[in-house]
Structures are given as structure tokens and as C-alpha cells.
Amino acid sequence: MIWKLSLTGIKNRFKDYTVLFSGLVVANMIFYMFLTIAINPAFIKNDIQTSTSYVQFTFGFGIVLLVIISMIYLVYANSFLLSMRKHDYGMYMMLGAKSSKIGVLIFLETLITGILATSAGIILGFGLTTVVAKLLIDKLGLTVTHFSPILPNAVLWTLIFFTLMFLFGALKNARKLVRTPVISLLKDEQKPAEMSHKTGLRSVEAIAGLVLLAIGYYTLSLPAAMILIIIPVALVTIVAGSYFTFNSFFSALIGFLLKRKDFSYRGIRVFTLGQLKFRIHDYTKILTIISLLFALALGAITVGLNFSTLKDQATASTYYDTTIVSSSSAVQEAKKQLHIKHEQTYHYKENKKYLYFKRAEFSTNPVKNNEFYVKNDTPAYKTVNLKIADLAKQGTTANNALNSMLPAKHHKPIRLVSQQKWAGLKGDKQFVTLLTVKNFQQDYPILLKIEKQQLEESKNYANVYQSSKAGAYQLVMNFSSGFEFMGFFLGFAFLTMLASTLMFKILTGAASDKIRYQMLFEMGTRMSVLRNSIKNEIGILFILPGILGVIDVLFGLQMFRVFLPAPYHNLWIPFTIFIILYVLYYLITVKLYEKIVLKSDTVLNKGE
Amino acid sequence: MTEILRVEQVTKTYGKRGEKQYQALKGINFTVNSGEYVAIMGASGSGKTTLLNILSTLDKPTSGHVFINHEDNSTLNANQLADFRSKQIGFIFQDFNLLENLTNRENIALPLSLRGISTKRIDPLIDRIAGRLGIEQILAKYPAEVSGGQKQRVAAARALVHEPAILLADEPTGALDSKSARELLDTMEDLNQNDGITTLMVTHDPFAASFASRILFIKDGKIGKQMLKNELSRQEFYHLLIDHLDTDE
Numbered sequence: 001m002i003w004k005l006s007l008t009g010i011k012n013r014f015k016d017y018t019v020l021f022s023g024l025v026v027a028n029m030i031f032y033m034f035l036t037i038a039i040n041p042a043f044i045k046n047d048i049q050t051s052t053s054y055v056q057f058t059f060g061f062g063i064v065l066l067v068i069i070s071m072i073y074l075v076y077a078n079s080f081l082l083s084m085r086k087h088d089y090g091m092y093m094m095l096g097a098k099s100s101k102i103g104v105l106i107f108l109e110t111l112i113t114g115i116l117a118t119s120a121g122i123i124l125g126f127g128l129t130t131v132v133a134k135l136l137i138d139k140l141g142l143t144v145t146h147f148s149p150i151l152p153n154a155v156l157w158t159l160i161f162f163t164l165m166f167l168f169g170a171l172k173n174a175r176k177l178v179r180t181p182v183i184s185l186l187k188d189e190q191k192p193a194e195m196s197h198k199t200g201l202r203s204v205e206a207i208a209g210l211v212l213l214a215i216g217y218y219t220l221s222l223p224a225a226m227i228l229i230i231i232p233v234a235l236v237t238i239v240a241g242s243y244f245t246f247n248s249f250f251s252a253l254i255g256f257l258l259k260r261k262d263f264s265y266r267g268i269r270v271f272t273l274g275q276l277k278f279r280i281h282d283y284t285k286i287l288t289i290i291s292l293l294f295a296l297a298l299g300a301i302t303v304g305l306n307f308s309t310l311k312d313q314a315t316a317s318t319y320y321d322t323t324i325v326s327s328s329s330a331v332q333e334a335k336k337q338l339h340i341k342h343e344q345t346y347h348y349k350e351n352k353k354y355l356y357f358k359r360a361e362f363s364t365n366p367v368k369n370n371e372f373y374v375k376n377d378t379p380a381y382k383t384v385n386l387k388i389a390d391l392a393k394q395g396t397t398a399n400n401a402l403n404s405m406l407p408a409k410h411h412k413p414i415r416l417v418s419q420q421k422w423a424g425l426k427g428d429k430q431f432v433t434l435l436t437v438k439n440f441q442q443d444y445p446i447l448l449k450i451e452k453q454q455l456e457e458s459k460n461y462a463n464v465y466q467s468s469k470a471g472a473y474q475l476v477m478n479f480s481s482g483f484e485f486m487g488f489f490l491g492f493a494f495l496t497m498l499a500s501t502l503m504f505k506i507l508t509g510a511a512s513d514k515i516r517y518q519m520l521f522e523m524g525t526r527m528s529v530l531r532n533s534i535k536n537e538i539g540i541l542f543i544l545p546g547i548l549g550v551i552d553v554l555f556g557l558q559m560f561r562v563f564l565p566a567p568y569h570n571l572w573i574p575f576t577i578f579i580i581l582y583v584l585y586y587l588i589t590v591k592l593y594e595k596i597v598l599k600s601d602t603v604l605n606k607g608e
Numbered sequence: 609m610t611e612i613l614r615v616e617q618v619t620k621t622y623g624k625r626g627e628k629q630y631q632a633l634k635g636i637n638f639t640v641n642s643g644e645y646v647a648i649m650g651a652s653g654s655g656k657t658t659l660l661n662i663l664s665t666l667d668k669p670t671s672g673h674v675f676i677n678h679e680d681n682s683t684l685n686a687n688q689l690a691d692f693r694s695k696q697i698g699f700i701f702q703d704f705n706l707l708e709n710l711t712n713r714e715n716i717a718l719p720l721s722l723r724g725i726s727t728k729r730i731d732p733l734i735d736r737i738a739g740r741l742g743i744e745q746i747l748a749k750y751p752a753e754v755s756g757g758q759k760q761r762v763a764a765a766r767a768l769v770h771e772p773a774i775l776l777a778d779e780p781t782g783a784l785d786s787k788s789a790r791e792l793l794d795t796m797e798d799l800n801q802n803d804g805i806t807t808l809m810v811t812h813d814p815f816a817a818s819f820a821s822r823i824l825f826i827k828d829g830k831i832g833k834q835m836l837k838n839e840l841s842r843q844e845f846y847h848l849l850i851d852h853l854d855t856d857e
Contacts, residue, residue: 258714265717265727274709519705522666525722526687526695 006105007086015121016084019507019592020077021117023500027073027119030493031066033129035154037489042146066493069293071165073497076286076504078169080112082176083508089177091186096357099178107174114166122158126150132492190428206252209244212237225496230559242291242548247284250544251277268525271516272533276540279509286505288547290498294549297494299556301574302567304487306560307480309569314472318383319370321440322447323464325407334450339438348435349427350412356425359416362388367434368399391415404467406432407460444470444482495578499585502545506538506589510596517597530598535590540585550575611678612774612806613640613663618672620658620829632658633669634829640774645800645807649821652812657778660810664697664776665689677773694722698767698775699749702782704759706751712762713738713747719770737765740803741795757788764795768805777809781816793819801837814853818846 009015071454089102129149164526177185216237219230254277257263264270280287324331344365348357366385372379392414403411415427437443445468454461465471557567618636621627632655640646650656661667663674665681667769673680676696684692698719699705706715713734721728741761746754752760758778767775777796781789797819799805809820817823819842823835835852837845 077831259708261731262727263712265721265730267721267724268718270710270714270717270721274707274714278709504733515705516707516709519707520718521690522664522693522699522705523719524690524692524697526690528687529690 003091005088005106006302009085010109013084015595016507019111020081020084023504024074024077024114024117025124026120026500027070027497028076028118028158029128031070031102031161032122032125032154032158033132034063034489034493035068035157036129036149036151037147037486039153039157039481040147040151041394045527050401062076064489065296067161069494069497070161072289073501074165074169076501076508078110078173080504080508081113082106082173083511085109086180088604090182093201094186103174103178106177106524107170110170110173111166114162114169116158118149118162118166121162122155125158134487200531201258202252205244206248209241209247209249212241212242213245214241216241217551220555221558230241234556234571238552239288239292242288244278244550245548246287246544248289250280254280260266261544267529268520268533269591271520275516275533275537276512279537279541280544282509283505283541285504287541290502291548291552293494293498294545295552295556296551296580297491297498297572298553300487300494300575301491302487302553302557302571303560304484304491306567306575307487308571309566310476310480311473314476315440315469316331317370317372318435318467318469318472319368319383319436320405321437321469322403322435322450323468324435324450324454325431325461326457327431328453330453331343331450331457334446334453335435337446338443338450340434341436341438342433343433345431347422347431347482349422349425349429351425351427353412354415354418355406356411356415356427357391357424358419358422360419361386362391362416367391367398367402367405369398371397388416405434407454407458407464409463440469444473491574491578492581496585497583499542502542503585503589503592506541507592507596510593512599522599527598531594534594535596537589538593539586540590542582543590546582610642611639612642612644612676613808614673614675614678615639615663616673618659618662618669618674620655620662620667621670630841632829633662636826636829636831637678638824638831638834640806640808642806643800643804644822645797645820647809647811647817647823648826649814649817649823650717650809654826656810656812656826659826660776663808664699665693694719696771696773698739698770698772698857700763700767700775700777700780702779702783704751704756704763704783706766708751711748711750712743712754715751715762716747716766721765724768733769734765737769740745740799741765755788757791759780760784760788760847761763761795762793764799765794768799775805775807776831777807777811779811779813779816780809781811781813788803789816814849815846817850818842823849 085106089106093102094100109341126149133147133149216234217239220233254273258273258277260271264273326334344367346357346361346365346367348355350356366388368383369386370381371384373382386398386401387396388398390396391402393399394413399414404412437447438448451461451465451468451470455465517534520530521527560567615636615638618633619631620633621629621631636659648656656748658667662669663676665674665684668682673682675681676692678693679696681689681692706712707718710718713731716734716737717730719828720733721727725733734747735744735842736745741764743758743761746758746762751759754762760783764780768775775796780796781792782794793816796807796809800821805819809816811817821837825832825834833852835845835849840848
């Protein structure tokens with residue numbers, strides 16, 4: 001009988017269950033997706049070409065973070081489940097069901113929900129991983145070869161982790177339900193929220209929060225050599241600072257707004273502010289965690305994306321897009337496919353001692369070179385013409401630059417001669433063609449093919465290939481795409497989980513808010529006004545940790561100055577992605593919350 | 609005397625057509641004039657909650673009309689109904705229905721700010737009604753910090769601060785101890801007699817009902833008898849009421 005009742009209970013709250021279930025499935029999918037890269041040795045070894053120990057550390061760190069966020073997430077999801085069922089189970093107990101039986105019921109319900117969600121999550125995870133990986137690989141032009149959406153190890157570990165987590169969650173729910181007095185199960189929603197009103201201590205805490213945050217942000221700007229001090233100090237001050245700020249500063253701010261009556265006495269602002277004041281206090285821990293996770297997620301994507309700026313760096317240091325020295329048909333055919341912007345050819349004769357160039361060719365078409373300099377502490381390049389007078393002088397910049405464009409194992413001294421003298425000289429007749437194309441990224445595959453072909457034809461070309469644009473581009477791309485890939489994966493994983501954690505926390509409180517909205521409605525508040533109040537309230541709960549997280553990232557990126565040329569470059573890309581995803585979660589939360597609180601037997605739902 | 613409330617042939621049927629239907633109200637008719645204090649008495653299941661929901665525009669009648677201040681609220685859309693409630697009706701509920709996240713002052717301010725009253729005028733209006741109800745000292749406190757009787761006074765202040773056409777009270781003493789209940793009923797009587805506040809109270813408690821000047825009895829979805837206080841004292845009216853209830857059983 002009691003089983004039948006329990007199933008009916010689930011049926012009645014099917015919508016809420018759908019929310020919970022889909023949230024759990026998403027968590028599973030993401031966890032699985034991350035594992036497919038994090039514990040895929042072939043991917044790490046081949047697609048992220050950098051020192052293995054560093055990468056293992058990075059992924060290890062990633063897994064630890066993901067486990068922590070998943071745990072927090074599951075705690076909130078489980079308490080959401082319990083909050084949905086509390087009233088029903090309280091009722092059964094009141095009617096005489098044994099508490100041990102109810103305990104078993106909630107235990108099995110939690111566990112079965114969890115196992116079903118895990119299975120569904122893994123299966124959907126195959127699909128999601130395939131789609132996301134393909135999307136990322138295509139969009140970013142990554143070269144990822146050792147990535148497979150189905151990885152048995154990842155399946156196994158996802159299963160183990162989530163089953164264990166749900167087992168603990170089920171035990172916890174069962175204990176909590178059995179130990180709570182029946183009366184609180186039934187009447188919990190009507191219990192007033194408690195909150196201390198000590199303002200003195202509050203203001204000290206509020207100021208301390210801001211000061212700690214300031215110290216944390218300052219620490220992040222210290223020179224990178226002090227990394228051993230920076231990390232622990234920043235961690236402690238920012239965590240504590242965020243906590244105090246949420247606990248006191250924001251409540252103080254809302255208290256201030258409440259007292260400004262020309263602001264608060266408009267519409268139901270006073271209600272919205274009152275809700276927020278209690279909410280933020282109640283949410284201190286979760287808002288702190290979310291702001292930090294938000295920073296980590298955003299940081300992961302930003303830093304991941306930033307590795308691609310190394311690609312730009314690689315292309316910026318070389319002026320010509322390729323160097324052609326071979327007249328073979330393979331090379332010349334490939335050359336025809338290029339969209340050439342400018343082409344210049346120099347002819348020379350090589351004998352045992354010297355390379356003889358025609359001086360006139362340099363006068364009509366000077367060789368250009370990108371010179372490195374430092375502008376406002378960031379590396380930059382400017383294009384200059386190589387000085388003709390210096391070309392033949394060994395050791396000069398011009399001479400070195402020209403040598404790097406010529407194929408040779410050992411460079412012979414260069415001589416510039418007149419046209420007539422050149423005609424009379426003996427030696428192998430050779431040429432070097434320097435090209436620029438209209439769009440490097442577009443022609444990159446052909447450029448790389450031309451250079452590889454020439455390398456195959458002559459080992460001497462290795463010298464040119466080493467400093468060629470396409471060669472450098474390929475090297476950096478291999479190295480950076482792995483990081484980019486990981487940054488995106490981690491970023492998405494964190495963001496989706498933290499946003500849905502916040503969503504569950506808000507929805508868990510929705511049941512007790514229902515009565516308040518009903519009351520306001522009865523007093524004659526228009527539905528549109530109630531909806532706006534909900535939008536504002538939830539919006540602020542989303543925005544506050546978001547803002548703090550963004551500030552954390554903006555300061556935190558300074559730590560990456562050491563190995564990224566411009567950590568703040570193209571910042572709008574990750575920020576835009578984040579804002580879109582975050583807004584999406586916000587809208588879903590608002591909709592679900594509205595469904596819970598604006599539901600009534602009276603005319604509430606009969607439209608406006 | 610002007611008419612404040614007119615209820616005409618109101619019926620309410622639950623259940624869809626073709627299914628088993630239940631008629632909660634079977635043609636209710638009555639009027640309430642300005643300055644009257646009317647109690648509607650009935651046992652559980654008599655239809656008094658349904659009637660109150662319809663009077664307060666929270667529910668719509670299946671047929672019939674309700675006029676408050678000569679306005680037929682069956683013609684109003686949801687927004688107009690909300691505005692109508694915020695302007696014409698003051699509520700007092702059995703379980704106070706105060707927002708515990710707001711101070712008592714902020715609770716009382718809500719109906720005013722909802723109606724867009726200028727922010728400067730709000731506090732003086734609150735102070736005036738608080739003085740009238742003797743709750744000036746607890747305005748800065750939260751509802752959880754005051755007694756049940758005080759909570760109901762705050763609720764009354766909130767119901768009256770915007771000067772509605774009619775005060776609807778749903779078992780207002782239901783959650784109070786006898787002393788607080790008595791105090792609240794005295795206050796409501798005082799407000800009715802001295803401030804002319806039109807009051808409609810729904811109750812099953814004869815003691816509470818005896819404070820009204822007229823009592824309507826609702827039974828099985830119909831208004832049966834009505835009793836008038838006329839020149840009787842409250843005690844006499846109470847005894848008459850008890851006698852009536854005894855003989856009616």
C-alpha cells in the first residue's frame with residue numbers, strides 16, 4: 001500500500017521530478033564528458049604536446065574540482081528531492097506508517113532515482129561528448145585525433161562515483177526524514193525564517209569582507225616569482241572575503257535600500273527586498289561557493305582560449321607566409337592553389353665559397369622582416385625593410401634574417417653583385433621566392449603541404465621550415481588546442497553544474513514562498529507584478545555571485561602573465577559564452593519557480 | 609444608506625460537465641450597506657469559504673453577480689480584479705498571513721505602495737492606523753517577534769490602511785487565545801462604530817458573530833435566516849444567537 005502511495009506521490013509531482021531528474025542527468029553527462037578526456041592517456045599524450053607531468057597535474061586538479069562541485073551539486077539535488085517529499089511522508093507517518101518503513105522508502109527512492117539518472121546520463125553522455133567534441137574541433141580548427149566519445153574507463157568511474165554519492169545521499173535523506181518530528185515535516189513550510197538583527201557586528205563583518213577581497217586581489221597582482229605566497233594568501237582571503245561580503249555586505253546594502261523609503265515603498269519592492277535580505281543570508285555558503293566556481297569556470301575557458309593567442313604570436317613573428325626554393329612540379333602545382341597577395345623572387349648562384357645575389361633585385365624589392373620590440377610591457381612586432389648594405393655583412397640582423405630564408409646546412413657568406421657580374425659567375429643557379437597570401441589561416445593547409453614537400457625534396461630546407469610561419473603555427477596549434485579543449489570542457493562542466501546547483505537551492509525554497517505569493521495575490525497584486533518580483537529576486541541571486549566571479553577572474557588572470565602573452569586578449573569571447581549560458585539557466589529557474597509559487601486553486605492561473 | 613455589496617443569485621458548481629458535479633452555492637442573495645457589520649455564520653462545508661472567495665474576487669461564481677461599490681466584478685479581467693482587490697477590499701485571515709520577512713511597518717506599507725501612493729505619504733498613513741490600533745511600539749519588529757494578538761492587529765492595520773470599501777475577515781479570531789480574541793473583536797467593533805468601517809466577517813464562532821449588527825446563516829449553500837441585533841446589547845444578542853443555534857440543530 002505504502003509503495004503505491006509513494007508512486008502516486010511521484011506521479012503527482014511529475015514536473016518537479018522531471019526537473020530533478022534532468023538536472024541529475026546533466027551532471028552525469030558532464031562528469032562523464034570530462035572523464036573521457038581526463039583519463040584518456042592517448043589523448044593527453046598525443047593531442048596535448050607538452051610535458052606530461054604538467055598536464056597530469058592539470059587534469060588531476062580538474063578532476064578534484066569536478067568531484068567537489070559534483071558533490072556539492074548532489075547534496076543540493078538530494079535536499080531538493082527530500083523537500084519535495086517531506087510533506088507526503090510526514091502525512092503517511094501521521095497516518096501511522098512506521099518511520100523505519102518510510103526511511104527505507106526514501107532511501108530506495110533516492111537511490112533508484114540516482115541510478116536511473118546515472119544510466120541515462122552516461123548513455124546521453126556518449127551523444128553529448130560526440131556533439132561537443134565535434135563542435136569544438138570544427139569551430140576552433142583544433143587538431144584532436146585521439147579522442148573517443150565512448151571510453152570504458154570513464155563509464156566505469158562515472159558509475160562508481162555517482163552510485164557511491166547516491167548511496168550516501170540516500171542514507172542521509174533516510175536519516176534526516178526518520179529523525180525529523182512528524183509535525184515539522186508537515187508544518188515546515190510555515191515556520192518563519194530566523195535571522196539575527198545585530199547591526200554592529202554586521203557592519204564590522206561587511207567591512208572585513210571588502211578588505212579581505214581587496215587584499216586577495218592585490219596579492220594576485222604580485223610578481224609571479226612569489227607564486228608560493230600568492231596562491232595560499234589569495235585563496236584564504238578571497239574565500240573568506242566572499243563569505244563575509246555575502247553574509248553582511250549585501251544584506252547591509254539591502255537593509256540600506258529598505259530604509260530608503262522613497263525607493264522601497266514602490267510597488268512590491270519592499271517585499272522583493274525583504275525576500276532577498278533573508279535569502280542572501282540563508283544562501284551565504286552557496287553564493288560564496290558559486291562565485292568561486294564561477295571564477296574557476298570562466299577562468300578555465302579564458303585561459304584555455306588564450307592559448308590560441310600563442311598561434312597569433314607564432315604568425316606575427318614572421319613576415320612571409322612561406323618560402324619556396326623548389327621548382328618541382330608538386331610544389332609549383334600546390335603554389336597555384338594559393339591566394340597570393342605578393343610574391344618576390346631572388347636569384348642567386350652558389351659556388352663552393354659564396355652565395356652570389358643580384359643587388360638590383362633587392363633594390364627593387366627589399367626583403368621585409370618583422371622585428372620584435374616591447375610595447376607597454378607586451379611583445380609586439382613591426383615590419384621593416386632589411387638594409388641592403390647589411391645583407392652581406394655577417395652577424396647583422398639583416399644577414400641573419402636573409403640566411404634564415406635560405407635552405408642550407410651551413411650558411412655560406414653572401415655577396416651582392418651587379419647584373420653583369422652575376423651573368424659571368426659560375427655556380428649552381430638557384431632562387432628563393434618569398435610569398436604572402438591574402439588569408440594565412442585559409443591557405444595554411446596548402447602552405448604546410450608546400451613546405452613539407454620541399455623538406456622531403458631536400459634536407460637543407462629544414463633550416464627554412466624551422467622558422468617558417470606554417471611550421472610554427474602547427475607546433476603552437478598542437479600545443480594550445482589541447483588546452484583550449486580542456487578549458488572549454490571544464491568551463492562548461494563547472495558552469496552548468498554551478499548554475500543548476502543555484503537553481504536547485506532556489507527551487508528548494510520555493511515551496512515555502514508559495515504562501516507569500518498567494519498572500520500578495522489576494523491583497524490585489526497583479527500577476528505581472530508578482531512575476532517581475534520573482535525575476536528581480538532570482539536575477540539578483542544569480543547576478544551577485546556572477547559579478548564577484550567575474551571580478552575574481554579579472555584579477556586572477558594576472559597570474560597567467562608568465563606563460564601567456566596577453567591573458568586579457570579576446571576576453572569577450574568566454575564572457576559572452578558564459579553570459580548566454582548563465583542567462584539560460586536564469587530563465588529556466590524563473591520559469592520553474594513561477595510554476596511552483598504561482599500555482600493555486602483559485603483564479604491565479606486563469607490568465608490575465 | 610448606500611449599498612456597498614450586492615450579491616445576486618450567486619451559484620458555484622464544482623466538477624466538469626458530464627462528470628459528477630457538486631453545487632457548493634445554490635443561489636445566494638444579500639446586500640451589505642455602508643457602515644454595516646455583517647457576520648456570515650455556518651458550519652464546515654456550508655459553503656462559507658466558497659462564498660468568501662467569490663466575494664473577495666479570488667474565485668468566480670458559476671452564475672450570478674457580485675457588485676462592490678456598484679461595480680460588477682464578473683466583468684473584470686485578471687489585472688482589473690487585482691487592482692480592484694487592492695483598492696476596494698481589506699483582508700484579515702485566520703492565520704494572519706503576514707510576510708515574516710518584512711517588519712510590521714513594511715507589511716502595513718504594502719497595500720499602499722501597491723496602489724502607487726506617494727512614498728512620502730505612506731509613513732504618516734501607517735502611523736495613523738497604528739495609533740488607532742495601538743501597535744506603534746511594534747512597528748519596527750518582525751511578525752515573529754510579536755504575540756498572536758499583536759500580529760492580528762498588524763494584519764488589521766494592513767487591511768485598513770488603504771481605506772478599502774469593505775473589510776473581509778475570515779475567522780479572524782481562529783488562531784487567537786480568548787483574551788486576544790476579545791481584544792480584536794472589541795477593536796473591530798470600535799472601528800465599525802466610530803470609523804464607519806463596513807465589515808463582513810465569516811465565522812463559525814457564535815461569540816465572534818455576536819459583535820456584528822446582522823448575522824446571515826449559511827447552510828448547504830443557501831442563506832437561510834438572518835438575525836438583526838437592533839437595540840439589543842451584545843450579551844443579549846449572543847444569548848439569542850445561542851438559543852437560535854440550539855433550536856436550529
